[in-house]
Structures are given as C-alpha cells and as structure tokens.
Amino acid sequence: MASIVPRPKRSGEITYQVKWREAGDWQSEKFGDEPSAEQFRLLVEAHGNRWPHGWTRGLGFVEPEEHPGDRALGEYAHAYVDGLNTVDARTQHDYKRDVEKHFLGVPYRDAAGLERRLGGLVHTTADGTEHPPTMCNITQADVNEWVRRQRHAVTDPDDPEKVLRIRASAKSVANRHGLLYVIFQSAVEAEPQLRESNPCKKTGLPRQDDGVDEEMVFLEHTEYARISAELRTLDPNAADLADFLVGTGMRWGEATSLQARDINWTTGKVNVQRAWKRTEANTFELGPPKTRKARRLVALNEDQLTMLRRHVAGLGPHDFIFRGGQGKAWRHSNFYHRKWERALGEAIKKGLTKRPRIHDLRHTHVSWLIAQNISPAAIQRRLGHESITTTIDRYGHLLSNLDDEISAAVANAMRATAPSRGLGLVQPA
Template sequence: MVEVHGHQWPPAEDLIAQGFAYLVPGADAASATTDPVEPPAIVTFETFALDYLERLVKPNPETKRKYLERLRVHVFPVLGERPIAEITRREMRLWQEGLVAKKLAAKTIQNIRGETVSPIFEAACLPGEDDEPPLRTYNPLKGLALPQRIRPPREIVEDQREARLVIEAAYEIDPNAADLMLTLLATGMRWGETAGLPVQAVNVERGTVSIMQVLRREHFQWKVIPQPKTKDGYREIPVPAQVMKVIAARCGSRDRDAFVFTAPMGGHWLHDNFYDDRWKKIRTLAEANGLRKRRTMYGLRHSLLTWLASEGVDLTTLRTIAGHKRVSTTFDIYVHSTRRHHPKVKQAISDLMGLEAGPFTSQPHAAEDHRPGR
C-alpha cells in the first residue's frame, strides 16, 4: 500500500478498508471491523500477454498471428499460469535453456525473446491505462545472455568463372527460370522482391528496376504484398544493360500489373517449387561442370553485395542496393571475404616496398660462431 501511494503513508480510510484500523489513531471499534476490500485478481503471464497482443496497433495481422503462435508453442506451456509479477530471472534462464534443449536455432530463440516475450515484460513495467500501478519493476530478460549464434558461412559465387558456370547451367536446365536467377544474381534483390516484380517497376530507359511490392508467405501461402519488408525496401536498383535486355524482352506488351517472371502455369513462381524443381538441378549441373562447393539460392544476393564491396562501391550505395536500414547489416552479414582483392593487395605491397624498382639479390651471411669463449 505504501508503494501504491508513491511511498507515502496510505490514507486512513484505505488502511481501515484493508483491515489495518489499529494503525489509525482514534479509529473506533466499528471501523476496525469493516470488511476489507477484495484484493485485486492475480494477473497471469498468459492473461497479460493476450491483452497486450489485443491492444497492439502497429504490426499487421500476420505478424500478430506469428507472435501468438510463438507464445502458445514456446511460452505459455511454461510461464502461462505464472503471475507475471512473480516471474524471476532464474525462471527465464531455465525457460531459455529449455528452448535450447529442444534444438531451436539461436536465431529462433533470439526472435522469440526480442520480438515477442521481452516487449510483454516491458509493457508490464508501465502503469496501466487508468494509471494502475505497474505489475513489474524490471524486465527479467535483461542481462540474460542469448545462446551463442554460429552463422554457417554463406557460399558465394566468387569470380567470373563461377558465375558463368551457374548461368550456363541455368539456361541449359530452363531458360525461363534462368532469367529470374540471372536477375537475382545481377541485382541482389530478395526472392520475394524478384518473384513479385511487376512490369511497371521496370524502367528500360534508365536501366533500373524499382521495388514496389513483394511476395510474402502468409498463413503458409505466398501473397502479393503492396509494400516492401521495411521503408528502406523502397528503392531503385541499377541493372546491367545485358540483363536489362532480358528483363525488357519479358515485359513486352504485358499489362503493367503483370509479373515480369512467370511460372509455367502463368502465375508467379513459388519459392519451394523453384528451389526444388529448378535450383537444385541448376546447382547439380554447375557442380558437375566444375563449380566448387554447394551454393544456395540466397547466396546469389550475398555474392553481388560482396562483389560490389570488393570493387569499392561506396557504403551508402551498397546499403541502398541491399535495402538495409544500416550499413553494418550489409557488411556484417552479406559481405564475405574473397580472393578478388588479392591482386590489389599484392600491388599495394609492391608499391609500398618498392619491389618494382628491380630485383633483389640475396647476400650470404657468415655463420656466427656460438661456441663458448668466442
């Protein structure tokens, strides 16, 4: 009661109502027997979380559905019936260790924590809508280390020879699918941005494509969403002349809202179908022709961004082409170490040491006599 009243002594009537009349000087016997007010109902984590999700405004319905699914599968079975005010850091550590024991990926645990659970605890630390006291004074996830995340190296197409092997294999397997794969490699667009690219987004004169819509999976179905992943997703990407000819030929006289790249049945490509029926065959043929290692389709995006970085493209341009909010995201995740910079490094070292001035001659050194007394 003292905390509720801002760390001040509670009013006499509240003390009497709660059965503490003996603490009020001069209170008569009648007031001392006043029935206490019913204590507030205990708020469980599940009750508070469902109310919190109901009041969320910003996320779209699919995002809210994803949050709810995570809670029901990974959180409510362990914490749902616990009073949200009593959950401790130890409980949260044990809960997280349980997710690790279930073999959930570190990235998945990070998403469950950061996007779904932590905001609920943060909301519980705020006063209620009618200025009710906060249910918590701290977020029990703060200070709890995330599981170590080990990113497997993304295999990229490193040089012109490897790019040629992939492109030639694609056109041998399916020229229609090869046009889409060529665009993925030449623009660095995400799958949903490329598969959902409309004719009206292509500007042949400027040699660019604009990201105006994306294909996104919702309720296990791919749907056209009239907005990129983030506001930074709205961007214009330069396209090489040879690739623009391929794209322009596909546009032809199609309607402005039509897809540039279409599957055999006429609709947009489904990621799973393209990957299983086209990409795996392309990769197998390229490997048979000499391509090293196993490339992933998303590695094509990594490949382009790595090439541009190694060629000295400025950071702002690189971030814009990638559609990222921060340059650090582009460099930390998408730019990889390659051998493309080796010639430049060798030349820079030669210039620094004056190695081009002429050959060095090795002078023989007299052997030192390390015998005692010498």
C-alpha cells in the same frame, strides 16, 4: 567458476564474498561464515554460473509476492500481440505461434491422455517445483533456464526417438527472446505498473556465430556460373530470374512481384515498390516491401535491360515480368523444388562444393560489390536496408579486403597534416 574471497573488517570480523561472471558481468553475494559461502558457491556452479532459482540477492531464497493484477503469460502475450498495429496479420500469426510453441512449450499428450507442455518458460521455486508462468512470477533465472532449454531438442518422454521440437539456432533464440523482452517491458511500463523490472534485461544469449558452418553462403563468380549453366539447360526463364537476383541483390518477394510498368527504360532503373507477403492463411498477396527504405530504385546494366526487354515483350503494364510455366508469377517453393534444387544437384555432381539457398544470391551480390570496393553506404541503399548498421552487422566481416585501402588513406592523411617547424614544435635532429 565461482570463487570465495574473504573480506576482513576493521573490527576483525570476516565476511565471505562469492564472486562469479554471468554473461560477462561480475556478480557477488556476501555471507557471514565460510560454510554458507561454500554452499552458495556450489549452488551457483550447479546453475551454470547463474543466480540460483528463487534466490534474491541479499535475502536468499525468497518467493516473489503475489501481485493482485497478475495474469497468465499466455493470456497477456496474446493480448499484447493483438494490440500491435504496426505489423501485418501474418507477423501477428507468427508471434502467436512463438507464444504457444516456445513460450508456453510444445504440447503433447502423456500416457493418461492429458495434455502437457515441454520446453517452455516456467517459474521454478526454491524447492525445485515448477509453476505455470505468469507476468509477475517469472524471474531472470527462469528466463536464463528457458534460453538453455531452447538450445536443446524436445523429445516425447514416452518415445525419446520422437522429436517434438528441434534445437533452436542462436538467431532463433535471440528473435524469440526479443519478443519476450518487449512483452515483459510492456508490463513494466503499464499503468498501473504490473511489475517493477524486466526479467529479460540481463539474459545471457548464445553467440550467433557459434556454429561450425557460416549461415550465409557466398559464391565466387565461377561457382555461380556452374549453377546458372545448369538452370539455363533446364529452363532459360528460371536462369534469367536467378541471374537477375544475383545481379541486383533483390529479395525473392521483390523481384518476383516486379511488373512491366516498374521499369524506367530512360533511366535504366527498376522501381521496387511492392513484394509478395505470406498471409495468415498461408497464401500470398502483394503488399509493401519489407521496410520503408526497401522502396527504392535499383540501377540495371545493359545486359539486364536487354534480358528484361525480352521478358516484357507483349506484356501489359500490370503483368509480372518473371513468370512460371503457366504464365503466373513464380512461387518460391515451385522454383526451389522444380528448378533450383535440380540445377544445384547437377552442379554439385560436377564439382560444386557449396549448397546455397536462393536467398544466398542476395548475399553473393553483396560479396561481389564489396570485392569491387563499393562503400557500405551504397550497398545499404541498393539492398534497401533500413539502417547501415544492418549492413555492417551482416557483411562487416567481408570488408577486410578494404584494410589496405584504409591503411593507405590514413597514412596519406597523416602525411598531409604532419607538423612543420613553423608550428614551433620540436623536430628530430
């Protein structure tokens, strides 16, 4: 809630300061009379404790000046994505999809047959009029309003039961905002400079843990055993693949791209050097792993090596280890619908209370390692995370079981370094 604080001056004059919190930071604006301050306070609260649309601090409702080099947001964003040399074609395709569907809004045809867009980024003037987004007219308030719109489903105005775009998760909003941020930052850093500041810099994003259910599912050993047993009844080869995923923590695209030549039988390790990648045409091809550190050696136990020996028998060096019914590499959709979903359904009928995704086998692997007091650094290397920050951010809440070990280690260290009388310090009687 916004509040009004009187500020007396030495001259006896009183100014009125409107204060409120926006994204955790205090914001304020000064007025010469209380009625104006009260009117502004109501505007702030009407905008969800944010700066009103079109308001410039210290100046009031001032429209941004037109920039001679201004460009439409969609045009500039597409050009920016086309110039990214460090991402593959599929990633560029996904970025452009976000530009079209989420930055510019979901397209639909009104009753007159005209194409319009809903839920996208727009510039709203002081009188409430919405204008198409450009690189220079978008304000911080416009971005905040866009974030709010992302958190609501978009429905057809002529048919409210028809959903055009579902409500975005907090993670999806953060990902889209990240892309929008770098696009506007490129305009700030352009030569000549297209705009002076980035309107995404102080956006208040929704918390990513605001849901009732956890996004990740962690299975106990007995819970996974139920699923594995159903898979083994359905298809032993599918069960072997699932066991390998949960036993190594590999990503689906990494495990299913492994070839016979990747196993070093002497060291007992498997070399992760490729992964399946979705192409712009929605097909799959082999490419490098997700990150530089995803190229790694993963140690295997004797049971895993025994299973792999059975699978590679009679294979050539470049043949895939895990194969579907026709002898080809597994596709995620086929495995999920024909094997995983059916086995999971049977396990749920028999008492399983969780519904994990295939990727949750990777999360489960981590939870098992943490339960055995394996260090985050070792987990980072095994999973192929580019940074240990990723490991801590994703799984840090599971490290609470190490609290006793940490407390004991600190206590032992403090005892070892406790001051003695020889240091000349005052000792208790």
